[in-house]
Amino acid sequence: MTNVDAKPPTTSPTHLAPEGLQAHLVVDHTPFRLDITVTATPGEVLALLGPNGAGKTTALRALAGLTPLAAGHLHLDGTDLHRTPPESRPVGVVFQDYLLFPHLTALDNVAFGPRCHGATKPQARAQAAEWLARMGLTDHASTKPRHLSGGQAQRVALARALATHPRLLLLDEPLAALDARTRLEVRAQLRRHLADFEAVAVLVTHDPLDAMVLADRLIVIEHGSVVQEGTPSEIARRPRTDYVAQLVGLNLYKGTAEGHTVHLEAGPTLTTTEDLKGPVFVAFPPSAVTLYRDRPTTSSARNLWRCEVAGLETHGDQIRAALSGELPLTADLTTVAAAELDLHPGAPVWATVKATQTHAYPA
Known part of the structure; x- marks a missing residue:
């Protein structure tokens, strides 16, 4: 197993600053082992790209605290989160299937996060209304998830994740549930929202177009290890594995x-x-x-x-x-x-x- 920590840094010196994400994720699920280093600065969108079974979702769950680390470290803005329970981490997650509460309206789905962080019901709903307005969903505030389109549900899930003002935003295949036509429109919208996000965003995807359009930097994972990282243009111009070559x-x-x-x-x-x-x-x-x-x-x-x-x-x-x-x-x-x-x-x-x-x- 390659020890990616032993590799010389390929990112700019700003990635060594206390702010942002510095993580060495080691997860051991015999016979599979994830061993990768992930760094990102505030305002950067990082994509973890790889085939099914490469370890992308395992990495995302480890960052969220849903999968324990066997070794390594996880620092966010200089704070060690290794032992911090998931609900106490300044982390927002947009799951692949969005996981909206079916019995709550769009407004109350978004208000759920602020409520969990101590806001009163009126305060939480006021914040939720602001986020829905940013997403262009004011007219759907009273709509329940089953009556939302795929693109609308994706934006509600994103608003819910952002309403807690996370320092780390995790997106697990956020466009996978959309049809091709909706995907094109929502991808452009998501790119605009991520451009305004001031903290670290980590996107997990197996779709190279999603990664190329949405991310500032890519980390390609195969068999639990980093095989290549760089900007989308660097990856596209100089692939280093057959998987990456096929992608581009x-x-x-x-x-x-x-x-x-x-x-x-x-x-x-x-x-x-x-x-x-x-x-x-x-x-x-x-x-x-x-x-x-x-x-x-x-x-x-x-x-x-x-x-x-x-x-x-x-x-x-x-x-x-x-x-x-x-x-x-x-x-x-x-x-x-x-x-x-x-x-x-x-x-x-x-x-x-x-x-x-x-x-x-x-x-």
């Missing part, structure tokens, strides 16, 4: 560079524009791959492999071809091109990629 839609390979030539672990070589030496990653988009049924004689591409079509699927307005052979890779082409090439599973093809369309970087 790139072909990714690891090899050893000698100048412009990379000897891939998968077998063949790749020519790149970068002049590097030593272990590297090479990435390129599926759109960079050109397919031919016969070996091309006029192509200027430096990279050429004999492949076989392993599968075809619709990808937006294009066809995505999974290729096996000398170099397993993914190619995107138009439906017209796919028809002209008579592509079908088992069809032999030649694949080319120009060196100028590859991107190599140190591993």
Whole structure:
């Protein structure tokens, strides 16, 4: 198991300041073990991204105090929360299914938090009314959850979490329960609300678009460990695992560079524009791959492999071809091109990629 604490810090020096979140989360559920370091500054939105079973929700529950730590630490604004019970932590949570009280109106759902923190009923309802107004839900104050749309319920849950003025806001797959059309609208609304939040927000998601749009920084978790972290643009441009490469839609390979030539672990070589030496990653988009049924004689591409079509699927307005052979890779082409090439599973093809369309970087 990699000890992520032993890694040199990859965040800016401000992440070492007393304010904000500094946590080393170790949770041991044999055979699964979570061991990650999470830091964030006030005003920052951090996304924990990873496949199902990676440990994202376990990390969120540990931050909320719902899952005990086996080791490590949890500091928020300089205060040790390791032994603080969940109900006493300055933490707001928006659960995946929102968990609104079905017998309470939207107003009273939001007022519940302030009431638990000592506000009188009139005070709590006044605060709740302000939060519903911020969310554009004043007209739904007397509505019960079963009569709210998915987007409205999500905003009520967010208002309820924010009404207690938390120093840490946790969002567990906050858009997962929404249909595609509602998700687009609510994602934009959520981004605006998070931009106004002055404390730390941690978002758990398996959706790369949610993470890229909502977060300032990403931590990618696989098998209970951090495999990559950085800004959305850094993650998208330089993936370091197959999972991340698939998320951002790139072909990714690891090899050893000698100048412009990379000897891939998968077998063949790749020519790149970068002049590097030593272990590297090479990435390129599926759109960079050109397919031919016969070996091309006029192509200027430096990279050429004999492949076989392993599968075809619709990808937006294009066809995505999974290729096996000398170099397993993914190619995107138009439906017209796919028809002209008579592509079908088992069809032999030649694949080319120009060196100028590859991107190599140190591993």
